[in-house]
Amino acid sequence: MPTDPNEIEIPTSALVEDGDESVVFVQPDPGRPSYELRHVAILRHTSDVAFVRAAAPRAGEGDLAKAVAIGERVVVSGALELRAALKELRAAARDRE
Known part of the structure; x- marks a missing residue:
């Protein structure tokens, strides 16, 4: 059967799964060291x-769920490691508020 054109094939090493969600980090612009969850x-x-x-x-995460x-x-x-660092940064930002 042909694959769905909306499916993306990625290495499983790119997935971060914690039981509640599955995420990947994407580098939208190869020329910039910037990543999106x-x-x-x-x-x-x-x-x-x-x-x-x-x-x-997900609630409160706006456009972070782009395809x-x-x-x-x-x-x-x-x-x-990126996911863990992002969680720490978000926690620190909440603590400063």
């Missing part, structure tokens, strides 16, 4: 590859 819905996966589509935005587009760069190493 994107929520994804896993359609199916093997041990090496996952097929994903964009998930609905992962074909050809976009995803972080395949260190994504778990």
Whole structure:
């Protein structure tokens, strides 16, 4: 069967899953060292590859749930560490408020 054109194939090493959500980090502009957190819905996966589509935005996270587009760069190493650092930054920002 042909694949759905809205499915994106990514390495499973790019996924960060914590039981509540599945996310990937995308580098939208290869010329800039800037990354975006994107929520994804896993359609199916093997041990090496996952097929994903964009998930609905989560409350309070606005456009962070943009689709992962074909050809976009995803972080395949260190994504778990990026997620942990982002959570720490968000917690520190809340503490300062």
